[in-house]
Amino acid sequence: MPEGDTVFATAARLRAALDGRRLEWTQFRVPSLATVDLTGRTVGSVRSVGKHLLIDVGGPDDDQPDAGGASVHSHLKMEGAWHVHPIGTRWRRPGYQARIVLRTATHEAVGFDLGILELTDSPDADLAYLGPDLLAEDWEPTEAIGRIEARPDEPIGLALLDQRLVAGIGNVYRSEICFLRKVLPTRPVRDVDVPGVVDLSRRLLWANRLRTARTTTGQSAPNARMWVYGRRGQLCRRCGSPIERDQLGSIGEDRVIYFCPHCQT
Incomplete structure (x- = not known):
């Protein structure tokens, strides 16, 4: 069952594959984000906040300087999971369960059956209602x-x-x-x-x-x-x-x- 430790570990795996890397191809498989394309952007960080996971993505390349960064916000709920695969490796869950695909030159991260999936430009403000994160590096009780x-x-x-x-x-x-x-x-x-x-x-x-x-x-x-x-x-x-x-x-x-x-x- 996904709890704070599960999301922390998921963020660590995603960070190893995505952090600092350019997204070569992306796909959102939910109606509200179907037209979003993050291709060309660089992942700045991957972090967990309680049971929430944030993938912070920078602005696009210099040919579109007016667009700022954004964060992919997801929550696993009961059935969700993020998997990281080398390019060309068969997915471990069926494709119809995939909600998002983020592909770099060497790996792709796939979010399956995510309970929440949204794009936000104010992730910290959106999650300000949460209490202190038990797994925060600067934890103070x-x-x-x-x-x-x-x-x-x-x-x-x-x-x-x-x-x-x-x-x-x-x-x-x-x-x-x-x-x-x-x-x-x-x-x-x-x-x-x-x-x-x-x-x-x-x-x-x-x-x-x-x-x-x-x-x-x-x-x-x-x-x-x-x-x-x-x-x-x-x-x-x-x-x-x-x-x-x-x-x-x-x-x-x-x-x-x-x-x-x-x-x-």
Whole structure:
């Protein structure tokens, strides 16, 4: 499931293939951007902001000096992915799922089933509503702690998922963080050690930001990577009680929570 660490790693792969390189051919496969052509422009940077990914592209060549730069803004949502292929390599997902193709002289980056895809000339202003990015190089926890503590009556499980308070946590980390801090996701923020929760959130995402397979237990085996997420009915790794699953917030799979009813209070 794409969360802040997944988007950070995706940006790193795209940066290696695109950063500083001239786009030899581009194609947007969404109606609103069907006529956009970034051919001839140079990628200035690729960066992640929480769960959002930005590809900053400079202005066109000197024969069109009046046009400025822009940013390709994407969000993976549930099904999206960016793949990087050497030119001539077969895509790993079907072509009908492709939403954008950015091609350099040696590689092409293809965005598949992106939940959000848009072109903007004000990316930082567009994302100013987000809380502090847990994976920012200049991370400092004070603002994130303050934003969460300003919601004393809100369940901690909902506060962690609110990208306006802190950016990067999704459903997997929400469940795992609450388990490791021994709190039920329904516990109100006022009864939670928020600095401890924020510190753990940063450490977990940072440790996983470039891993191929996410783990919160420190184990790499596929059936040993998570404490509670996706483990309904299986035994808690700490106390042996069956892990439970429930809903928190809006009905839908994106609001599913996993927890140990014995270890978490």
